[in-house]
Amino acid sequence: MLDTASTASTPPAAPAAPAPPTPWQPAPQTSWQAARCVLGNLWIRHRVTWRSTFISSVLQPTLYLLALGLTLGAHIRPGPNTWGQPYAVYLVPGILVTRAVQNAVGESTYPLLDGFRWTRTYWAAVSSPLEPVDLLNGQVLWVAVQVLESAVAFLVIAAVFGVVTGPGVVLSLFFAMLTGLAVAVPVMAFVASLEREGPWFTVLSRFVILPMTLAAGTYFPVSQLPGWLQPVAWVTPVWHGNELAREAAFGGLNVATLSVHTGYLLLFLAAGYAMARRRFTRRLRF
Amino acid sequence: MGMIDAAEPAVADAAEPAVADAAEPAVAGTVEPAEAEAVLVSASGLHKSYGDHHAVRGIDIRIRRGEAFGLLGPNGAGKTSTMRMLACVSPRSGGELSVLGLDPDLAGPQIRARLGVVAQQDNLDTELNVNQNLLVYGRYFGLSRGHLREKSVQLLEFAQLSDRGDSRVDALSGGMRRRLTIARSLVNDPEILLLDEPTTALDPQARQVVWERLSALKRQGVTLIITTHYMDEAEQLCDRLAVMDQGRIVAEGTPAELIERYSSREVLELRFPAGDTAQADAVAGLGDRTEVLADRVLLFTHDAEAALNAVRARGIRPESSLMRRSTLEDVYLRITGRELVD
Numbered sequence: 001m002l003d004t005a006s007t008a009s010t011p012p013a014a015p016a017a018p019a020p021p022t023p024w025q026p027a028p029q030t031s032w033q034a035a036r037c038v039l040g041n042l043w044i045r046h047r048v049t050w051r052s053t054f055i056s057s058v059l060q061p062t063l064y065l066l067a068l069g070l071t072l073g074a075h076i077r078p079g080p081n082t083w084g085q086p087y088a089v090y091l092v093p094g095i096l097v098t099r100a101v102q103n104a105v106g107e108s109t110y111p112l113l114d115g116f117r118w119t120r121t122y123w124a125a126v127s128s129p130l131e132p133v134d135l136l137n138g139q140v141l142w143v144a145v146q147v148l149e150s151a152v153a154f155l156v157i158a159a160v161f162g163v164v165t166g167p168g169v170v171l172s173l174f175f176a177m178l179t180g181l182a183v184a185v186p187v188m189a190f191v192a193s194l195e196r197e198g199p200w201f202t203v204l205s206r207f208v209i210l211p212m213t214l215a216a217g218t219y220f221p222v223s224q225l226p227g228w229l230q231p232v233a234w235v236t237p238v239w240h241g242n243e244l245a246r247e248a249a250f251g252g253l254n255v256a257t258l259s260v261h262t263g264y265l266l267l268f269l270a271a272g273y274a275m276a277r278r279r280f281t282r283r284l285r286f
Numbered sequence: 287m288g289m290i291d292a293a294e295p296a297v298a299d300a301a302e303p304a305v306a307d308a309a310e311p312a313v314a315g316t317v318e319p320a321e322a323e324a325v326l327v328s329a330s331g332l333h334k335s336y337g338d339h340h341a342v343r344g345i346d347i348r349i350r351r352g353e354a355f356g357l358l359g360p361n362g363a364g365k366t367s368t369m370r371m372l373a374c375v376s377p378r379s380g381g382e383l384s385v386l387g388l389d390p391d392l393a394g395p396q397i398r399a400r401l402g403v404v405a406q407q408d409n410l411d412t413e414l415n416v417n418q419n420l421l422v423y424g425r426y427f428g429l430s431r432g433h434l435r436e437k438s439v440q441l442l443e444f445a446q447l448s449d450r451g452d453s454r455v456d457a458l459s460g461g462m463r464r465r466l467t468i469a470r471s472l473v474n475d476p477e478i479l480l481l482d483e484p485t486t487a488l489d490p491q492a493r494q495v496v497w498e499r500l501s502a503l504k505r506q507g508v509t510l511i512i513t514t515h516y517m518d519e520a521e522q523l524c525d526r527l528a529v530m531d532q533g534r535i536v537a538e539g540t541p542a543e544l545i546e547r548y549s550s551r552e553v554l555e556l557r558f559p560a561g562d563t564a565q566a567d568a569v570a571g572l573g574d575r576t577e578v579l580a581d582r583v584l585l586f587t588h589d590a591e592a593a594l595n596a597v598r599a600r601g602i603r604p605e606s607s608l609m610r611r612s613t614l615e616d617v618y619l620r621i622t623g624r625e626l627v628d
Contacts, residue, residue, distance in 0.1 A: 040425060128423065128474075
């Protein structure tokens with residue numbers, strides 16, 4: 001009686017529940033599949049939000065190239081300090097690396113804190129079969145794709161301005177990407193341990209990322225720095241990235257420099273990854 | 287026709303809540319005995335600590351297939367910690383736990399593939415629209431886009447959001463977001479649905495819709511595990527309840543059993559002028575138990591009318607009186623106390 005009444009009072013539009021659960025065995029996902037799935041989902045999100053990042057990732061380096069390379073550069077004579085290249089040409093690999101680092105760090109700060117703290121989508125993701133490390137892997141892949149995407153766009157524009165010297169620059173792309181990741185992954189570890197934003201992102205960008213991109217061989221050779229500052233530049237990943245990108249673009253890549261510089265960047269990446277992995281797990285599986 | 291279909295299982299439910307099969311296998315034939323006996327969640331001595339803080343101090347839980355199990359308790363009682371362990375997103379610090387027959391420490395992803403989780407705080411992607419949210423989440427379960435397209439239509443119909451598929455989550459009301467979160471948690475056809483305070487912060491209409499949808503799921507045989515501190519919600523949805531306090535389960539049973547054990551059948555509420563303690567003292571002993579509050583006295587009794595007559599016979603004249611049946615709220619306050627817990 002009571003039940004009939006309650007059934008009658010439900011709106012007629014109210015549909016029945018979905019079909020009863022069937023014993024359903026999901027396809028087991030390897031961690032590669034899981035990471036690719038996170039990557040795919042970030043892509044779905046990117047399709048909605050790309051406009052806000054487009055300006056900083058593509059237009060800004062173009063403006064740098066125009067402002068510094070084509071105007072200031074007109075007053076700089078090609079010489080050993082510019083690898084014998086016109087200044088604008090000398091700048092291209094450096095800007096590739098620098099922008100890769102800035103993009104990669106950008107993709108590793110606010111979007112991560114958003115997942116952990118603001119929209120909390122990471123918490124939803126790890127209540128599915130995914131583990132925190134799958135999220136991290138997907139995020140790292142995403143940064144690689146993002147960096148590559150905007151670097152390619154920049155290179156196309158640079159080629160239009162006639163400041164790309166040859167096919168070696170394509171190799172510079174990958175060194176730029178590696179440098180971006182080497183800086184971004186430790187940043188991910190740092191963000192994963194942040195309870196709230198606080199002043200940290202400003203501190204990071206003004207006192208770590210910006211000085212590194214200005215002084216570690218992007219716009220002028222490190223040899224122009226005061227002697228005591230040069231060793232500081234040598235320990236930054238950006239300097240190693242710049243060296244690799246220029247050697248690839250202008251020739252001069254050899255086994256010794258290749259192994260030292262990529263070795264250093266890979267070491268940075270590996271240490272950062274180990275930290276980030278631990279931080280992600282600690283944060284999401286307490 | 288549809289009405290009869292819907293009413294039938296509800297009647298069977300109402301006939302005898304799940305207590306009967308706790309002690310012995312169901313014999314009435316309303317449920318398949320094998321099904322009724324299937325224990326989906328079993329915990330013993332389950333313990334969780336964060337450093338020196340012991341959030342859960344050794345609890346035992348058994349939840350059978352098709353049951354709606356409620357965890358009640360004040361803030362900080364350990365409900366959410368318990369839920370996180372059951373959802374296999376938080377490693378246990380001690381004790382035994384088996385979910386769907388598997389150990390969460392060893393088979394977390396396999397178990398989570400068969401669970402649905404509605405967290406206390408919404409964690410939808412607010413930049414995306416409703417359909418995209420379902421798609422993105424479904425892909426974490428390895429489900430194909432094609433399957434998810436069909437499934438989304440079904441889920442949105444269930445959540446009464448069919449016309450909002452293209453709306454950004456930003457634009458949805460709190461009630462709609464909650465329904466979407468519930469719809470999303472069903473994307474993998476879970477066998478167990480865990481809901482942590484599913485209707486907190488919703489308006490009464492929105493709560494009614496959520497309850498109605500959850501009841502529909504229950505009728506379909508989905509096992510529900512719910513935490514709440516709304517007693518009406520517990521009474522509406524749950525076959526069996528466990529009250530937690532300070533990390534322990536302090537009472538367990540069906541709503542009816544708990545009322546019988548911890549309260550009386552009826553309650554007589556007498557209102558006296560504030561500060562008039564003499565009158566309040568005078569009615570003591572007229573009920574099985576008396577509780578004196580700032581402005582009222584509660585007499586717990588099997589017959590409120592008789593108690594009121596007895597009060598009047600003593601010449602006591604309260605400002606007003608109210609006779610009512612005992613509720614879970616009475617039980618809850620008796621067990622966990624009236625002090626404010628923040």
